[in-house]
Amino acid sequence: MDAFLCSHNGNPILNSPFFNSKTELTHLTSRTPAGCYSIRSLSIFSSMRLRSSKSVFGSNETLLNSTQIKKHDRVECNAANVSDHLVQANVIEEEATQSSEISPSFKVSAGQGFPLGVSETERGINFALFSQHASVVTLCLSISERKTLGEVDAEVVELPLDPSVNKTGDVWHICVEDLPRHSVLYGYRLDGPREWQQGHRFDSSIVLIDPYAKQVEGRRYFGDAGNKMSKFLGTYDFTSLPFDWGDNYLQPSIPEKDLVIYEMNVRAFTADESSGLDPDIRGSYLGVIEKIPHLLGLGINAVELLPVFEFDELELQRHPNPRDHMINTWGYSTINFFAPMSRYASAGVGPVAAQREFKQMVKALHASGIEVILDVVYNHTNEADDVIPYTTSFRGIDNKVYYMLDVNGQYLNFSGCGNTLNCNHPVVMELILDSLRHWVIEYHVDGFRFDLASVLCRGTDGSPLNAPPLIKAIAKDDILSKCKIIAEPWDCGGLYLVGSFPNWDRWAEWNGKYRDDVRRFIKGDSGMKGNFATRVAGSADLYKVNKRKPYHSVNFIIAHDGFTLHDLVSYNVKHNDANGEGGNDGCNDNFSWNCGYEGTVNIF
Incomplete structure (x- = not known):
């Protein structure tokens, strides 16, 4: 087979605000024995504002109640400004009780270990994640409703997984009932051994993308520098x-x-x-x-x-x-x-x-x-x-x-x-x-x-x-x-x-040898006639083995890597000056010829 390989350059960058990635969202995690809540900081998609979040896990099936705070009653927290976590938690809980707006209750069960990723079952939305070496796994859910571009209201919930209930072999799993069938952002926090010399890199401060996520949400516009620090999370849609x-x-x-x-x-x-x-x-x-x-x-x-x-x-x-x-x-x-x-x-x-x-x-x-x-x-x-x-x-x-x-x-x-x-x-x-x-x-x-x-x-x-x-x-x-x-x-x-x-x-x-031999022949290197003939005739020296055929050679002269066709007749050496790598990137054996002048010649 032959490959007709060309590269293109795109210039305009579309810019539009999406998430303000500088925002840090504080939320509530698991309830303490004293009946209070601990507050921790969650860096997640920007422009999300806390309603409330309580995380639970149980033996087999647990009821998760999440009470929303009305917009005008909302307490926006920043962990850096909280001097007394218990007092702050009580304030949030008190505000929540004043609200008549109640969100759905989520019932969670053990779930199943297959398939990996997120799937819809008769009992709800199932989440399954492989990790052999983790000792702690927490599912993070953000139930968002997009109002206008750049404004997202979200309820954030963290569900710690109990290894005695929510783990089968090396797969961690949980099923959450009554979750929306679309527009839920999700990820995981994991912790485990911290010994780098043993190959581990666990960091529970980071919300991680599910390797089996079929959709990933991030900034919405390509190259939007205003949101360059945007986070990426998995999402799903079972309604389309x-x-x-x-x-x-x-x-x-x-x-x-x-x-x-x-x-x-x-x-x-x-x-x-x-x-x-x-x-x-x-x-x-x-x-x-x-x-x-x-x-x-x-x-x-x-x-x-x-x-x-x-x-x-x-x-x-x-x-x-x-x-x-x-x-x-x-x-x-x-x-x-x-x-x-x-x-x-x-x-x-x-x-x-x-x-x-x-x-x-x-x-x-x-x-x-x-x-x-x-x-x-x-x-x-x-x-x-x-x-x-x-x-x-x-x-x-x-x-x-x-x-x-x-x-x-x-x-x-x-x-x-x-x-x-x-x-x-x-x-x-x-x-x-x-x-x-x-x-x-x-x-x-x-x-x-x-x-x-x-x-x-x-x-x-x-x-x-x-x-x-x-x-x-x-x-x-x-x-x-x-x-x-x-x-x-x-x-x-x-x-x-x-x-x-x-x-x-x-x-x-x-076929990299096809590329190199054809370039050298066109360039005029001596002794290349035989190699050139072999390449254009199917490279039998390489592919006439077992049941391989000439079409198992993909023939090309240029691709996205290295010199373009224009470069092959304009430069003897690389001039990758603009990319900040000091000319150390790419191959040095480009088999090009500048035709007597290094660089582009304007003949008009």
Whole structure:
């Protein structure tokens, strides 16, 4: 198969207020034996104001009463200004008794350990979370009602889970009755061993995203610097009707040998005003639909979308660093593996609409005979390393399970991004498989390109495996059986597997040798005729093994990494001066030629 790979640059950034992330919300937690409440600070979505919150857990079934405080009676607390917690708690309780506005009572029960994530059962909303090493798990719920953009009223509840009741094996679970079937924000606090040398990174002050959350709520507009410190939490919606794919809907099912792939970034593809689109849909899933005629005119029959899993585009701006002026447009910094990027939805409509609009995009592309391949990042996450960690989920839930660590409990870094996902650990492997199946079943995608796929070929100690369990499982999985599965067959630890990636006659590869040999031939390097002929004839030296075919080589000359086509004929060396990395990023072997002048020449 051939890949037609192009990159785009988007300039305008939509700005709109959402949550004021500087606000700290105080709330009430569990009742003490003396009948008082303890107050603790919860950093959560901004603009939420406390009504009240009481957390409980019981043996089997417990009634949770939460009494709301009217707006005009509301006491807004700040833990930093409270000198006497008991007095303050009594004031809040006294105010609450004066209110005639009573919220529903929540009945909680043990729940069930399957499926992981949040699910709707006959008894209520079930929450299930894996953590092998945690000793304390608390479910945090925020029942919000959006009034206007930027204003949210919320009731915050924390439910500690009793390990003798709410735990089965390594899965913590609880069922909450009478919860709303949508618009509930949720996360978890976990605590456990604090020994870093043993690989643990528990921190009970952080509310963490459920790894199995299907929707993630955060800031609503891409690049909204006014809310760069916004938190991210899971949410759910059990009220929406199933998406209508249509009676005559069919996926294109294009043979691999006929694929012509166009690599693109959803946002950058239409973000600029030159796209001619309405501002509300520029840089969105719906914007891609409007440009389908352009894609057809290029002669391509598949799009490979740079990461569309939820990520924080402003992660570099959360702390001072040489790159804190930059926005992460590409998205190779995953927060959650199940939720579509919510800020690729149109006009700040949020995660529920993002799911729907993503499906609309897939349906429209399929109707035009174009397949959808996702560039997926299972080699690392956004949580970085111990130097400047950005703990949002896995690190705080069970760091020792989710990441590759050395014997001293420090991160192994085969991704070049500070951490490496522990892909062949059974729990992490199942997470990845569940994620892939979810995107095939729920969103009807046609395939996946695996970023730094050689990481997926490493064992839990980082050593290369000849028959990696995850790679085999993906190749053999029934649900994934019709998907295109494409490896980027190298990583940042030197595991270069072009032509030898474990494949079970299913895996295709980005052919890095095709890229390099064609560049060198065009550049005029001596002795390249034979290599050039081999590459354009299918790279038999690499892929004529077992039942592999020429189409298992994805041929490309440029991609999102490294030099563009323009750069290949303009520069001999890198000039990545604006990104704050001092030219240390990217490969030095670009096989380019500046045609006699370093830089762009204006001949007009």
